[in-house]
Amino acid sequence: MSASLEKGVRVLKEMIDAPIASYFNSCVHCGICAEACLFYTETGNPKYTPIHKLEPMRRLYEQEYTFLGRLAKMVGLSKPVTDAELGEWQELVYNSCTLCGRCSAVCPVGNDIAYMVRKMREGMSASGHSPDGLKGAVTRTVNIGSPMGIKLPAVKAQMKHVEADYGMTIPLDMEGAEYLVMLSSMEIINFPEYLGAIAKIMRQAGKTWTLCSEAFEATNAGMQIGNSDLARVIVKRIVDGAEKLKVKTVISPECGHAYTALRWEGANLVGKPFSFKVQHIVEVLEEFRLAGLLKTEGMETDRLTFHDPCQLARRGGVIEPQRNLLKMVAKDFHEMPDAGFMNWCCGGGGGASAIEEGEELRLEAFKRKKSQLDAVKPKRLVTACANCRIVMEEGLEHYQMNLPIVGLTEMIAEHIPDPVDSK
Amino acid sequence: MDHLQLLTWARGPGLDLSLGVLVLGVIWRLIEIYGLGRKQDLSAPRDVAGASGWNTIIRRSVPPPGMFKTSPVSYMGGYIFHIGLAIVVFLFAPHIKLVQGVLGLAWPGLPSQMVDFVTVVTMAAMIVVLFDRINKPVKRYLSTFGDWFTWALTFIPLLSGWMAVHHLLVPYTLMLAIHILSVELLLICLPFTKLFHAFTVFGSRWYNGAINGHKGVPV
Ligand code: SF4
Ligand code: SF4
Numbered sequence: 001m002s003a004s005l006e007k008g009v010r011v012l013k014e015m016i017d018a019p020i021a022s023y024f025n026s027c028v029h030c031g032i033c034a035e036a037c038l039f040y041t042e043t044g045n046p047k048y049t050p051i052h053k054l055e056p057m058r059r060l061y062e063q064e065y066t067f068l069g070r071l072a073k074m075v076g077l078s079k080p081v082t083d084a085e086l087g088e089w090q091e092l093v094y095n096s097c098t099l100c101g102r103c104s105a106v107c108p109v110g111n112d113i114a115y116m117v118r119k120m121r122e123g124m125s126a127s128g129h130s131p132d133g134l135k136g137a138v139t140r141t142v143n144i145g146s147p148m149g150i151k152l153p154a155v156k157a158q159m160k161h162v163e164a165d166y167g168m169t170i171p172l173d174m175e176g177a178e179y180l181v182m183l184s185s186m187e188i189i190n191f192p193e194y195l196g197a198i199a200k201i202m203r204q205a206g207k208t209w210t211l212c213s214e215a216f217e218a219t220n221a222g223m224q225i226g227n228s229d230l231a232r233v234i235v236k237r238i239v240d241g242a243e244k245l246k247v248k249t250v251i252s253p254e255c256g257h258a259y260t261a262l263r264w265e266g267a268n269l270v271g272k273p274f275s276f277k278v279q280h281i282v283e284v285l286e287e288f289r290l291a292g293l294l295k296t297e298g299m300e301t302d303r304l305t306f307h308d309p310c311q312l313a314r315r316g317g318v319i320e321p322q323r324n325l326l327k328m329v330a331k332d333f334h335e336m337p338d339a340g341f342m343n344w345c346c347g348g349g350g351g352a353s354a355i356e357e358g359e360e361l362r363l364e365a366f367k368r369k370k371s372q373l374d375a376v377k378p379k380r381l382v383t384a385c386a387n388c389r390i391v392m393e394e395g396l397e398h399y400q401m402n403l404p405i406v407g408l409t410e411m412i413a414e415h416i417p418d419p420v421d422s423k
Numbered sequence: 424m425d426h427l428q429l430l431t432w433a434r435g436p437g438l439d440l441s442l443g444v445l446v447l448g449v450i451w452r453l454i455e456i457y458g459l460g461r462k463q464d465l466s467a468p469r470d471v472a473g474a475s476g477w478n479t480i481i482r483r484s485v486p487p488p489g490m491f492k493t494s495p496v497s498y499m500g501g502y503i504f505h506i507g508l509a510i511v512v513f514l515f516a517p518h519i520k521l522v523q524g525v526l527g528l529a530w531p532g533l534p535s536q537m538v539d540f541v542t543v544v545t546m547a548a549m550i551v552v553l554f555d556r557i558n559k560p561v562k563r564y565l566s567t568f569g570d571w572f573t574w575a576l577t578f579i580p581l582l583s584g585w586m587a588v589h590h591l592l593v594p595y596t597l598m599l600a601i602h603i604l605s606v607e608l609l610l611i612c613l614p615f616t617k618l619f620h621a622f623t624v625f626g627s628r629w630y631n632g633a634i635n636g637h638k639g640v641p642v
Contacts, residue, residue, distance in 0.1 A: 017461040019630040025456055026620045026627040029570050030501070031561035035493035046564035066455060068615055104635075105642055106490050108501070109620055110483050110628030112635070112642075264638055267465040274467065317469055317639035341640075342488055 005083040008127020009060065012081075015119035016061050023116060024058050026109040027051055033103035033113055038344055038368040039096040039361065050103035050113040053092040056081045057120045083127070090129040093120055095358030099257075099350035100310040105342065114315070121226025130225050133354040137221035138230055145237075146217040147354070148185035155216050158188055162196045170199060173245065174210035179284070180247040180276075181209055182218035182238065182262070184255040186386035194254065194386075197413030201285065204416050205293035209251075215241030218253050219387075220261035223269075224351025232269040235261060242276045249277040251284055254407050256311030256349060256385045263316065280312055281409050282384050286321035289328070296415035299331040302379035306335070306408075307369075307392065308343040309385035322384055322408060329415045330382075336372040344368045348391030366395035373403065384408045430600040433607065441607035442525075448614030449622060457626060469639030479632025479642055480625055496559075500552035507545030511538055511581065535588070542585045549578055573617045579605040 034040040034049040046052070060081050062069030072078040101114040124130055137147035145151060159170040171177060179202070187194040202209045215237040222231030242250050252259040263278045279287075288294035306326060312318045319340050326333055338344060347365040352358055369392060373381070381403055383389055389405050396403050424432070491498050512518060516532040523529040532538075553574055556562045583605050587598035613619060635642040 016459065018457050018459040019461055019627075019634065021456040021459050022623045022626040022630060025452075025623040028617060028620055029556075029562065029565040029567070030494070030497050031559060031565055032490065032494050032497055034561045035490065040561070044560075046561045049561050049565060052565060065459065067451070104631060106487050107631075108483060108486075109624045110479060110631045112631040115631075115634060264466045267467070268462070271465070273465050277467070314640065315635075315638070317471060317474075338489055 003126055003128030005081075005086065005127050008086060008123045008129070009081060011126040012057055012060055012120065012123030013064055015122050016057070016065060019112065020057075020116055020119065021061060021065060023109075023111040023113070024054075024061050026111060027107075028109060030108060033107050033111070036102040036106040038100075038102075038347060038365045042365045042367045043361070047092065048096050050097070050117075051107075051111065053089070053097055054113070054116050054120055056085055056089055057116065057123065083129075086124060086127050086129045090124060090131065091358075093117060093124050094131050094134065095352060095355050095361055097350060098310070098345045098348065098352045099315075100345035101315045102310075102342065102345070105314060118226065121224075122228060123226075125226045131351075131355040131357065133356050134221060134225040134351050137351070137354050138225050138227065141217065141219070141221050141234055142230055146185040146188075147219055147221045148189060150185045150188050150217070152213055152216070155183070155188055155211070158192055158195055159211070161192060162199060166196050166199055168199045168203060170195065171208075171210040173213050174208065175245050176247075177208040177210040177245060178248050179207060179209040180215075180242050180245060180250045181211055182251060182253050182258065183211070183216050184219045184253045184258055184386050185217060186219075186255070186390060187253055188216075190390065191386055191407060191410070193410045193413075194407060197407075197410045198251075198281075200413045200416050201288070201294070201409070203419070204295065205288045207293075210245060210247070212241035212245055214244075218258035218262060219255055220258065220265075221351060221354070223261045223265055224257060224354075228269060231261065231265065235266045235269045238262065239266070239270055239274065242274075247276055249279055249284070252278060252280045254281055254384045254386050254389075254409055256309035256316070256387065257351070259316055260311045280316070280318055280384075282312065282318055282322050282325065285325055285409065285412060289325060294328075294412070295417070296328050296412060297417050298329075298415050300329055300380075300411070301331050303332045303334065303377070304330045304380050304382055305333070305373070305376045305378040306339065307346065307381055307383040307388055308340055309383060309388050310343070310345050310349055312384060313343060314341055325408060325412055326382065329411060334376045334378065336376050338372065344372060346385075346388040346391040347395065348387060353387055353391050362391070363395060363398050366392075366398070369395060370399055370401070373401070378403065381405045382408050382411060426594060426596040426600060430596050430603070433600050433603040437604060437607050441610040445610040445613060448611075449619075452614045452619060453622065456623065461630075464634070464637050466637070468637045471636075471639035471641060474632070474636035474639055474641040476629035476631075476633035476636060478636070480628045482632075482641070483628045496551060496555045497562075500548050500555065503548035504545050504552065507541050507548060508577070508581075510541045511545060511584075514538060539585070539588065542581060546578065546581050546585070549574070549581070569617045573612070576605075576609045576612055576616070576618065580609055 039048040063073040097117050099114045104112040104114045140149045141147045220234045259280045347362045514533040515538045519532050583602040587602050
């Protein structure tokens, strides 16, 4: 399947549905969405106005789905979408959009612009205009099993380490376990503490859980690049794994987009409702807390704040649980301005962090996070997404800010006392 | 054709024609847009109170936290001119009489001095948002012919109506004819220009609210 303008246009046409048609007809060019988008606010460049990122799709919509537009096209009054134009738009649709959904939360006429960008990416990738970094990540996920090229032996090595460090066995392919725990490559490589934390939490809660040798990677680069066919292949692995092991719940790791891919897009990609539940680890922890299965001791005493991953909070509806959990272990917690539903993106979501040529813009956009942090001056920053964490670590380093970042799950686990009978 | 004949045409065949185009145009456009449909969402919904299309239709009428101060002119200007327009269109006694003639429906109006005041405020707000559109880089960047055109389409009926009431510039009969004709032009253009957001705004807010409401997010 080679990419071409013709294919891109055909896919774009297929993507246009009633919501998109309604959104295009409603836009009054008020520019308010720009004020919500960190790529505009931090650069002041109007080309980063969210709705402008959809311009080729809007023209195509008019030309194909409206009477007057078709008429204009027939008499040559409207410009057809060209390959060069889509090429020019690649930067706008990928590098400068993290699908954070802030624009969708503010547009006065109600346009869900992030929804449109997600669909526009399908046409962009079909036309061949998607970033190499993402293309590579998709190929690796489909062929090798993870976007960073990690294979099962690496996961097994991780498991061994954790088993040695924590003196617990990490179950693999255990049929009938209640929970299937998914990981993101980032956690396997950069934040191995996550797996240990899960083991501790599950032991305390007395729950059965397992990893799956055929499906351990939760992130979905196919969704990020906008290729539903490949996104389906990736999600299908998890569905097959979960069904084979007969688990009740699949736990999405600390990764916002993995959560969206599994929780909201997954069933639509495979074309049928899931036979299992999907929860973000934060939701699971909150459930344990409410059921009295999560007990911590001791408190963190330094000044902390929390960065809400967009896909977990604004696009995923999980806002209070992380705060309830933080209350258990943090004494000196402070919210950043706009925290929660309107939190600002780290600048690297939606696959943007995999785009090398987007780095300069990303660091520019990070000024927004920086000013949020400057308002609170925390000693440490807590979050619940490994991708946010890496992007923010890069930003902090660039701006020479010395601020350690911790994952929420790992912080909670540190406060779980060792069982009395443990050796 | 003298002024009176023009006025008579505007009030008779002109009105019928424009109303006809409006009604058929709106129906056509609504089918064209909403007939596209959308796929059913197969993911398991999360139920949260206040997260639905209907909620968003209402909620989006007020700026989300922190947004007002980023675009005060757009928000204030937008409120004033939309509300002002609604008052002038629906609460001016002669307008109500016209509707009564067509549909047989009537409701109490506002004193004409009040409507006069609202008209002036509305026009002022429209001029301010026009300047904002020229002034603000993002708005200027986004603006197309359609934005300027629909601004004029909305402004001319207000101005001509106000001038007719005050017997300014040209004889009353002519100004009234111009007023009615400009409204008719507005009605004819409404389904096919940006003005159609007057209808789709409800659909758009509803979809946004419903799609995100499925995820338990009250947007
Ligand atoms: S905020 Fe909404 S109406 Fe305003 S320019 Fe953006 S998309 Fe259009
Ligand atoms: S989703 Fe976020 S990054 Fe993308 S255009 Fe909207 S505000 Fe900007």
